[in-house]
Amino acid sequence: MHKNQAAEERNRSVLVNISVVVVFVSLMLAFILYFEQGRPNLRLTTLQTLAISFSTSVNNAHWQWQGEGRPPIVILSTFAPRLDDQKVLVETDKHPVFMSDTGWPKADPSGKGCAQIWNMVLNLPLEIDGFRVFTEFYDGVKLSGNSLDSRCRFRLSTGPYFEYKVFTGEVLRVQG
Incomplete structure (x- = not known):
């Protein structure tokens, strides 16, 4: 049972890391699009x-x-x-x-x-x-x-x- 908990913890840790990266990339993309639209031609x-x-x-x-x-x-x-x-x-x-x-x-x-x-x-x-x-x-x-x-x-x-x-x-x- 101890091995299952460790595997679940690793999976949860990987999932949290992936979620953080996705949120960070999404925010960066949103900022880039926002500033690109506001810039005069x-x-x-x-x-x-x-x-x-x-x-x-x-x-x-x-x-x-x-x-x-x-x-x-x-x-x-x-x-x-x-x-x-x-x-x-x-x-x-x-x-x-x-x-x-x-x-x-x-x-x-x-x-x-x-x-x-x-x-x-x-x-x-x-x-x-x-x-x-x-x-x-x-x-x-x-x-x-x-x-x-x-x-x-x-x-x-x-x-x-x-x-x-x-x-x-x-x-x-x-x-x-």
Whole structure:
């Protein structure tokens, strides 16, 4: 009888150990899932911020094009949010933007052309948080029969994207 009690005690000890491990793993999994769901999607947030900057730069280029007498190229300047010693804004960058006849940044109607527009308008690499931004061109005639619906799509490999209508200058909000 003594051997049976010892065997039962061992079995009970193993069962308790297994139960403790299962509870511990379950709690860890619950915490991981909870914190993963509460964390903001940094790539989506970054893409939304870039879409706003893209829209602002496109509109700045358009109004500069209007103000300069509608030239084929405008030079966009970027300024730091501070003043230098002479109380003048500090210019951080200048880059050319090729403009269409309607006054919006333009390039060839292709994915590479859309990448050129990204570079002209944002002057940033096609990358967000270490992930490549893909550029695609959609011909408006094929989409809706109207060339004014032609657009560039800037997207991550999965999920969010925003679009730029090349003939109207409209930047469509981030989707996904």
